[in-house]
Amino acid sequence: MFLSETFLFIFSMIITGLLAFIYVYFIITLSDLECDYINAQQCCDRLNMWMMPILSGQGFVNIFFLLHGHFWLFLFNLPITAWSAYELIKVPSGNLGVFDPTEIYNRGQLKTHMRDVLIKIAFFLVAFFVYLYSMIVSMLTAGQPVQAMGSPPSEFDEF
């Protein structure tokens, strides 16, 4: 609609790649916390700052897929976006964010966060390659006439 197929996938690839990198940063920060290299407040300040950018990135990708009519890809993306949004909404009013320095050591929250981040990284890696594949496919198909896809050219037609 707005973008050509190829550019749509390039765009979502870049965003997904960025998100994956942010989550790698999350993992590093959380494991720093686990090893006592930083304290809880620093850690949570750093991580909470990224929650909104992550959600908006995912939201953009989702909306673009919807607008361009890629319903399968939209559905593929939807759960993880909904999860991020849910995390943000469910923050209790007294907490400082998804990562709360006063609670992160309690009830194994650190481990839960670590697990969540790993799941998200795995998802974004898969998504990245899905988009990469889709992009290549769209580049290949964009160069060829449509009808050629429908009936493969016979070698003997020219003769």
Added chain:
Amino acid sequence: MPAGNPLFNHHNHEALEQNTMMQPPIVPPQQQPGAGGGMFNSHPQQQPQQPPLPAAYQNHHQPQQPQPQPPVQGGGGVGTTNPFHHQQQHHQPHIPQHLTQPQPPPPATVQHPPPGGITSSANRYPPNPALLQQPQAPPQQPQQYAQQQQQPQSQQGPYLPPQNAAQQQQQPPQRYVISGQPVNPSNLYPTIPTQPLPSPGPTTNNYSQQYQTQPGVGGGGGLPQNSHGHNNQYPAPPQQNPHAYNNGGVGMGVNQVTAGMNNMSVTQQGFNKLWGIDHADLLKTRQVLPPEGVKSPEIRFPHDYMNHVNCSPDLFRCTLTKIPETKTLLQKARLPLGILIHPFKDLTQLPVIQCSQIVRCRSCRTYINPYVYFVDQRRWKCNLCFRVNDLPEEFQYDPVTKTYGDPSRRPEVRSGTIEFLAPADYMVRPPQAAVYLFVLDVTTLAVDTGYLKTLCDVLLEHLDTLPGDSRSQIGFITFDSAVHFYNMNSSLSQPQELVVCDIDDIFIPCPDNLLVNLDESKEVVKHLLTNLPGKYLSSQNEPRSALGAALLAAQKILGPIGGRITVFCASLPSVGPGSLPNRQGDVKTVKDLSTALNPSTDFYKKLALDCSTQYIAVDLFFLNSQYSDVASISCISKFSGGSIQYFPNYHMVENPVQAKLFEQAMVRYVTRKIGFEAVMRVRCSRGMSIHTFHGNLFVRSTDLLSLPNVNPDAGFGMQVSIDESLSDFQTVCFQAALLYTSSKGERRIRVHTLCLPVAGNVNDVIQSADQQAIIGLLAKMAVDRSLSSSLLDAREAFVNAVVDVLSAYATTQNSLPNLALVAPKCLQMLPAYTHSILRSMGFRADLRPRLDDRSQFMNQMKTLPLYQLIQTIYPDLYPLHTIASVPLASVPQSSRSTTPENGEEEEKYPQFPVLHLCSDRIEATGVYLLDQPDSILIYVCRNVSTQFCEDVLGVQGFVALHEMDDLPELETEWSNLIRNFINYLQSNKPYQVPIRIIREDSKERMWFVNSLVEDRGEGSVSYYEFLQQLKNMVK
């Protein structure tokens, strides 16, 4: 966030204390010449006149804390029978009129005598509690120690403490003398009794029937007036034998006896009793509360020598006194594992050590403790991480005998609790001075209560005894809809008030003199305190409160130094930052509670974390009669290591009981010890980890707890998990180290070490449970649960926890009678405690308690030390009228409030038995004392004996009795004994609480009757019904 602050950048395996090593030494270590390197001196600066001989080392090894003694072995009373049970058993309960129908009060005019006894508290607390804990060594003390040391050592090995010292250290047991029935080994095997029995009575009633027939109405239902039955019951041993009724019941038929014993061989039962691991059927056993009260279970080591050096159970408790060796085993036992700690409790005797190098493990930074293993004279093996470390040269030196070569004689390895004077390595900055900032609410509501007068009077009186030294600073802020500052420069004749109305962007009106040196400006401070109460008159004041702005201002003033902010709050903050909505109306059902109990804004939490990094603690006093959102505001204290005290409906005139309580609490508050810039670290043996922390603290990194201030009334709890198998070890250890700056500007480290044996089978683990600690930990977990999930979940979790434990126990017993709810002896009170806590203000599933009351109850569950926590849940009830027949005990040294004069005899107090909180324990002729954390109620029943009235209450009889605030001081033996007993109870509390004497027919009787939690209440089941519910759930 001050990034340059080394406290916040510490690295793995580097304790906070290590981090600071790169700092230049700020205070030179107290080196004194001639002590061979090891210098032991508690406070050389303060007591330079001390004799220099071994006296330089003050270690008081005569433990004064009574070691918990096990109750009399269970085997004792097996072969004998207890006639009293029969008598009581066959008394048909009948509804007593004296509880169900309040009669009109007698026409006698009710007079309130002046509160004489209770306000004389000034001498109850020594002027400076900080001195309490520093051993005031009398000159002969070190010599005593020397004698103790010089006695021949036992030959058990280099690391063993001397055997004779071990014996000396064991306090002569304060055993509860139970009349009759000596423990005789020949009695240990139960036999069907052959001695003549008293007449068993007309019919065979068993207890379940009796319970069911009890009408449980209101809280005051069925009180059988079994005067003689009960009166005689108490000297009986604790009900340990589930078959006691049966034993006595030869007349009832042998069937019951055999039915009860068919599954268990007589020999096995006898052995179980011998080891104290027998169990009872809760549905049939009515008396599960031991008469001497529930004590902490004894920790039993394979080697006897380890017993006496462990940390006192008042300071450090674990929910299990034997740690299961694997996680699977813990799950099989289905018990929560955690530790409860009261690290800064006021101690009368504490070894204090000063040395140039504190011996710690190089890898895990554990402090050397009694449970390390000395590989040889020069090396020791850490008991937490098992690294072998070198001993420094000075550790070889024994300061008492002045000899070298035996490290096991050092006080570090002879006491589970010890305090070090920390050298400069342990300081991030020079130790701060004592700094107190008072933030006072002067809105209309607050001024109306009249608290300012009490507060200022208490402060004026104790201005000289505030803990601190010549550097102490003090400041005041008041707030209504504006923030008022007071310039108290010493050159001024009277304080200068500065009002800041711009509360949305608060600023400090003048850079200094808001916080002044107490010594220099004492006159100005006194002037302010004298005039402050009169300055604010309720008519002129603003109703709106700008608490948030005042707190921000206070933080700005204290920021560079750190210290303590004391906030008095009587109204809901309604303007400026941190203003809160009134959420009371939002709560329509129980499900809405969890939102209303959570804070509504993150303002206070953010501020608390900022305060925490600046070493500021905020202590809260709530004096509200209306909703003021304790749940939100208390966050400011929860995460800054403060304390929260709550005086609902406080009014100086109209609520004299609360007013008295507030005054006592204030006196305690301003004079109690305080530790500034504190951090606590709890370490545990390899294979275990600490994962969830409870209490007013901020967990800065995995195990470093930041406590900007630490106070002696704060308790903490931690949940522990087992990560690896512990089967290679015989014992595991927990060590809590609290680093703080005393009010005198000394950096000190208090170290508590708790060592527990490891057990390999489920039965051992369950038998080792500590029911009070379990309830303490469960309560903390339940608070978390009700905040994160819902109150109903928390209640369910409570019940499930008990059901789990009892089911786990049932599976370990291969054959049990079918219709029984069997609990091991160490867990028999667990259902009663649980039942009581489910009915408490915090966890009851109705909307009757006010939101603030509920919030504060939950705060208390998180922070109270275990003793007070249990008393909050399940107060102690004593029958005072049995005074003629109870044994006497002498008041322990620690809890004696005043030092006895020379030649005076030891104070004796009667050891009343503790009763179940159940109305059928109340006799019409009785007088009962209910010991609650915030009050002592004396409940006088109608048919009380005239002698008791005359000798104790000072009136001719019940008719002449009026409600009083204290017992009259009469020169009779009974009066003396009972007043000693009350003093003893008061001495176990942080401060004296008001006493109320209540007639059975007065309105105030509901205070007492509502505390009988085992009865059926409105909307809640009775204890017996609760047990039946449990029975149905236990598989």
